[in-house]
Amino acid sequence: MEAFSIFTSILYLGLIVSQANADPVEDKQALLDFVNSFPHSRSLNWNESSPVCNHWTGVKCSQDGSRIVALRLPGVGLTGQIPPNTISRLSALKILSLRSNVITGHFPSDFFNLKSLSFLYLQFNNFSGPLPDFSVWKNLTIVNLSNNGFNGTIPRSLSNLTQLQALNLANNCLSGEVPDLSLPSLQQLNLSNNFLSGSIPKSLERFPSSAFAGNNISSGERLAPRVSPDQAPSESNVRPKNGRRIGETALLGIIIAACVLGVVAFAFLIIACCVKKKKEDGFKGTLQKREMSPEKVVSRNQDANNRLFFFEGCSYAFDLEDLLRASAEVLGKGTFGMAYKAILEDATTVVVKRLKDVSVGKRDFEQQMEVVGSIKHENVVELKAYYYSKDEKLMVYDYYSQGSASSMLHGKRGEGRIPLDWDTRMRIAIGAARGIARIHAENSGKLVHGNVKSSNIFLNSRQYGCVSDLGLTTITSSLAPVIARAAGYRAPEVTDTRKATQSSDVYSFGVVLLELLTGKSPIHTTGGDELVHLVRWVHSVVREEWTAEVFDVELLRYPNIEEEMVEMLQIAMSCVVRMPDQRPKMLDVIKMIENVRPVVEPENHPSSDNKSESSTPPPPRVDE
Ligand SMILES: *[C@@H]1O[C@H](CO)[C@@H](O)[C@H](O)[C@H]1NC(C)=O
Ligand SMILES: *[C@@H]1O[C@H](CO)[C@@H](O)[C@H](O)[C@H]1NC(C)=O
Ligand SMILES: *[C@@H]1O[C@H](CO)[C@@H](O)[C@H](O)[C@H]1NC(C)=O
Ligand SMILES: *[C@@H]1O[C@H](CO)[C@@H](O)[C@H](O)[C@H]1NC(C)=O
Ligand SMILES: *[C@@H]1O[C@H](CO)[C@@H](O)[C@H](O)[C@H]1NC(C)=O
Ligand SMILES: *[C@@H]1O[C@H](CO)[C@@H](O)[C@H](O)[C@H]1NC(C)=O
Ligand SMILES: *[C@@H]1O[C@H](CO)[C@@H](O)[C@H](O)[C@H]1NC(C)=O
Ligand SMILES: *[C@@H]1O[C@H](CO)[C@@H](O)[C@H](O)[C@H]1NC(C)=O
Numbered sequence: 376m377e378a379f380s381i382f383t384s385i386l387y388l389g390l391i392v393s394q395a396n397a398d399p400v401e402d403k404q405a406l407l408d409f410v411n412s413f414p415h416s417r418s419l420n421w422n423e424s425s426p427v428c429n430h431w432t433g434v435k436c437s438q439d440g441s442r443i444v445a446l447r448l449p450g451v452g453l454t455g456q457i458p459p460n461t462i463s464r465l466s467a468l469k470i471l472s473l474r475s476n477v478i479t480g481h482f483p484s485d486f487f488n489l490k491s492l493s494f495l496y497l498q499f500n501n502f503s504g505p506l507p508d509f510s511v512w513k514n515l516t517i518v519n520l521s522n523n524g525f526n527g528t529i530p531r532s533l534s535n536l537t538q539l540q541a542l543n544l545a546n547n548c549l550s551g552e553v554p555d556l557s558l559p560s561l562q563q564l565n566l567s568n569n570f571l572s573g574s575i576p577k578s579l580e581r582f583p584s585s586a587f588a589g590n591n592i593s594s595g596e597r598l599a600p601r602v603s604p605d606q607a608p609s610e611s612n613v614r615p616k617n618g619r620r621i622g623e624t625a626l627l628g629i630i631i632a633a634c635v636l637g638v639v640a641f642a643f644l645i646i647a648c649c650v651k652k653k654k655e656d657g658f659k660g661t662l663q664k665r666e667m668s669p670e671k672v673v674s675r676n677q678d679a680n681n682r683l684f685f686f687e688g689c690s691y692a693f694d695l696e697d698l699l700r701a702s703a704e705v706l707g708k709g710t711f712g713m714a715y716k717a718i719l720e721d722a723t724t725v726v727v728k729r730l731k732d733v734s735v736g737k738r739d740f741e742q743q744m745e746v747v748g749s750i751k752h753e754n755v756v757e758l759k760a761y762y763y764s765k766d767e768k769l770m771v772y773d774y775y776s777q778g779s780a781s782s783m784l785h786g787k788r789g790e791g792r793i794p795l796d797w798d799t800r801m802r803i804a805i806g807a808a809r810g811i812a813r814i815h816a817e818n819s820g821k822l823v824h825g826n827v828k829s830s831n832i833f834l835n836s837r838q839y840g841c842v843s844d845l846g847l848t849t850i851t852s853s854l855a856p857v858i859a860r861a862a863g864y865r866a867p868e869v870t871d872t873r874k875a876t877q878s879s880d881v882y883s884f885g886v887v888l889l890e891l892l893t894g895k896s897p898i899h900t901t902g903g904d905e906l907v908h909l910v911r912w913v914h915s916v917v918r919e920e921w922t923a924e925v926f927d928v929e930l931l932r933y934p935n936i937e938e939e940m941v942e943m944l945q946i947a948m949s950c951v952v953r954m955p956d957q958r959p960k961m962l963d964v965i966k967m968i969e970n971v972r973p974v975v976e977p978e979n980h981p982s983s984d985n986k987s988e989s990s991t992p993p994p995p996r997v998d999e
Pocket of ligand 3: 479501524
């Protein structure tokens with residue numbers, strides 16, 4: 376009680392303090408002027424009446440909230456020239472990323488006001504004209520102006536950037552000789568695919584020849600292809616602070632393919648601006664890149680306009696390129712494809728699902744994504760974005776750090792296991808039930824989840840179940856072989872009809888309940904190689920004698936829950952009856968579970984029960 380009120384008063388104090396200097400008023404006005412006079416195709420949630428620091432997409436403030444220090448708007452479809460006297464008023468700006476837009480015109484001359492600028496990402500735009508005098512930005516660390524139409528020479532003023540670690544000017548129309556740049560901090564350089572001539576200055580000889588490829592640069596033996604894979608500097612070398620390693624997993628491969636779309640698009644730009652001087656050579660660099668995976672060359676052309684599609688109200692600001700640069704880690708192979716955890720540059724963590732066997736065209740796919748993406752419910756994992764091209768279909772979700780119900784139940788059995796207590800199991804059950812019921816209400820009551828299983832259920836910020844991976848059965852080819860793990864959740868009729876329905880969702884949910892009660896996987900082995908189907912096993916145990924043997928031994932330590940467990944078992948059994956029309960509707964299931972017990976809120980959970988103390992869930996994350 377005492378602790379609670381102290382906590383709330385601290386919280387309250389914090390609110391007052393942060394409100395006192397919440398909004399950097401002038402910076403906010405600069406951004407509003409920027410966005411109001413700059414056409415863009417993706418809507419930004421920049422609401423004048425909401426605080427800029429925590430709510431505006433792509434905007435980050437200094438710690439005290441007094442200034443805006445980062446602006447990241449990659450791939451939002453900004454089209455035209457940057458309106459003068461807007462961004463340049465954000466004089467405390469350190470990070471500016473406007474890449475993958477359609478920005479035209481010269482390098483904005485008023486950017487000279489951005490004296491603190493450290494990271495500048497303007498690649499994949501349509502800038503033209505000369506490069507600026509760089510000597511004003513003393514703190515520049517990473518400069519990426521690649522894939523634009525800049526022309527003229529490489530300015531000597533780059534020598535003044537003592538902090539510079541990475542410079543990418545590839546795929547522009549720069550000409551003249553490469554100046555002798557003494558940049559001891561420089562770790563990554565790319566000047567490829569320009570019209571540079573002369574020779575490589577001594578100071579830059581340490582870089583691999585691919586950094587100069589696609590120019591008319593002569594340098595004796597340097598022209599020989601002496602670049603080997605281990606010589607090429609890895610991008611992780613230039614990570615400013617946290618030298619995070621780029622995940623060289625499959626995700627990179629996938630998304631490189633997707634990103635090359637952009638390269639193709641800008642190949643046209645390169646042709647447009649460079650066509651006079653050397654028609655063939657100008658295209659060679661990009662063509663070579665495409666030749667790496669010849670099977671994709673054809674389709675990329677028609678997909679060139681594709682971008683990651685974000686849903687309304689999504690506060691993420693990243694694009695395919697960010698995903699490309701993200702460190703990625705395989706989370707697992709799901710029914711519909713691989714899932715990856717991707718950590719972006721700004722530490723945003725998302726789950727990327729790569730769908731396989733998508734059997735519908737773009738329109739149908741988009742329509743289904745619209746249906747799925749429109750569901751906003753605390754018990755349904757929100758689809759944030761998707762990507763569709765001929766070769767690649769991606770879905771982007773929030774990442775849940777606690778893992779799935781499946782990993783909580785079955786992970787680390789034995790030594791070092793954190794038991795999953797009954798309260799949490801109840802909250803997983805009721806949350807998942809509410810989520811599925813919400814899904815069943817969508818699309819005039821016709822939407823089917825189609826893949827209910829414990830590895831698709833996570834804990835939301837209030838520690839209730841939250842379902843993911845919905846609505847994909849109708850867009851993936853139903854003939855795809857079922858992997859064994861999913862089979863245990865399949866209603867008997869689905870095996871024949873191969874068509875998931877709402878009542879087959881109820882069946883699958885029943886299996887999840889059995890899993891929560893027994894702690895056993897839906898298909899498991901006992902001793903030998905004999906496969907045991909959980910539903911059949913529970914039936915047989917229950918038929919023989921109604922004992923506590925069905926229940927997870929882990930649950931035996933919690934007192935006074937037998938009655939609840941038995942009632943939950945009855946609900947589960949009613950969900951997994953053989954005849955689809957005898958199963959309850961999801962809304963009925965919710966009522967039944969709520970009758971077992973008004974489910975305990977984690978916040979008010981009295982920890983008088985010592986035995987469950989060790990297993991109470993971690994405090995809910997306020998900001999997820
Ligand atoms: C902006 O926010 C206010 C209050 O937060 C809300 O009433 C208004 O509808 C929002 N406007 C837009 C365009 O979203
Ligand atoms: C450049 O960075 C240094 C160290 O982070 C900082 O002290 C200095 O104020 C920065 N310069 C400008 C112009 O922001
Ligand atoms: C890029 O700019 C050039 C002129 O600078 C123009 O001809 C071309 O159409 C532009 N490309 C796009 C995609 O806007
Ligand atoms: C750069 O391109 C512009 C047209 O976009 C042209 O007028 C100018 O002469 C070019 N400059 C150089 C140095 O080639
Ligand atoms: C920038 O570098 C040039 C030589 O490249 C030098 O003459 C000039 O003094 C430097 N300017 C500053 C402000 O350091
Ligand atoms: C610059 O952009 C290019 C093209 O997107 C990318 O391949 C490269 O890694 C970037 N380099 C740096 C230093 O950010
Ligand atoms: C430079 O960029 C080109 C194409 O953008 C790429 O093929 C090459 O590998 C890059 N070289 C280095 C050293 O990063
Ligand atoms: C390439 O450079 C050499 C001298 O460095 C020059 O003679 C030749 O004309 C240049 N070729 C092109 C296509 O510009």
